[in-house]
């Protein structure tokens with residue numbers, strides 16, 4: 134994205150942020166008529182979770198972006214309290230958007246309608262109203278976030294996040310259609326019931342050569358050691374999808390990101406056959422959100438960098454899409470040595486790559502005297518520490534790598550960091566807000582020093 138001449142203290146230069154108001158989930162990701170479309174949940178008028186429209190941006194190269202009027206606005210009886218999350222597909226050269234119309238009755242009672250809007254040019258959208266509007270037997274009104282795709286037999290599938298009435302536990306429902314208008318419920322995605330939180334938001338199905346992946350954002354998981362330390366999580370099961378039923382393999386639920394802010398991701402397949410993921414760099418936690426300093430400038434939250442997702446060795450790996458390297462200015466600073474390093478970053482938009490020719494040994498990185506990254510080789514433990522801007526306390530997130538650490542990539546902005554380990558084996562995403570004016574980046578070995586190469590690119 135083009136950078137403003139006068140940068141705000143916490144400005145984001147190359148991540149999608151709302152021009153004003155609050156952004157949450159990525160929606161409707163699609164490649165249509167040669168252009169990538171990114172929509173997002175957008176409260177245009179305030180930095181609270183009210184009155185969601187679909188913000189709309191397009192790009193051909195993920196570097197230069199066009200901004201359009203909101204594609205969907207909450208102004209009809211079936212979506213008056215929010216055009217909630219959903220997805221996009223292309224059918225007969227038209228762009229179909231599916232989303233949840235959120236409606237509150239006078240008594241506060243929730244109604245959810247799964248709605249359709251169609252466009253022939255990718256800019257103007259005609260709402261067609263609900264395609265699914267009846268309460269579902271055995272489920273509460275928490276049913277939302279339609280993700281639609283075409284099966285190999287040409288039929289269409291829709292997956293919806295839901296909540297079971299009897300147990301008040303999360304579930305995912307599957308629907309089938311031949312024309313994208315008439316939908317038939319085929320049942321729950323999973324035959325074996327799973328007790329994993331009270332609501333599953335933003336379900337998604339990713340398809341790879343030998344594996345299918347069911348990704349979703351469960352609410353209500355209790356923290357368990359290093360796991361599930363944010364208020365809500367996003368993660369996945371691996372297995373096989375057949376005829377609307379997902380059969381898990383023996384792998385546990387895995388979190389997609391180990392940072393402090395990451396939620397409600399969505400993927401799509403582009404014309405080049407890539408699976409690309411965007412996540413919301415935020416989590417719905419009103420007090421923490423209210424304290425984010427950018428609210429003073431009238432905006433809140435952002436999307437992650439687009440990540441290419443692959444299935445490798447039993448898990449998903451996520452790495453910034455190749456186009457991200459086009460954000461790099463020429464002439465990076467390169468330092469190959471076994472020494473500790475103390476670097477002054479020339480700007481706060483950086484892509485820093487640390488490569489080891491053999492396994493990394495214990496180290497700590499200090500970024501701007503604010504973020505700490507610790508690595509312990511004995512158990513391949515990686516920990517990120519930052520200051521919570523609401524409480525002013527230090528807080529940390531940890532995970533363990535499967536492989537020895539040989540590559541660490543940091544996409545840095547003045548108030549955000551995305552960290553990719555071993556080309557995306559694990560990922561940490563976080564915001565940070567510091568008054569520190571220092572642009573320091575310090576790398577320090579804690580015992581044995583081994584050779585490493587640090588390459589620092591300034592990003593535009």
Ligand code: FRU
Pocket residue numbers: 157158174185217218219233277278334335396397417
């Ligand atoms: C996830 C979510 C979705 C919903 C949307 C509303 O963050 O709660 O389930 O559709 O946000 O903005």
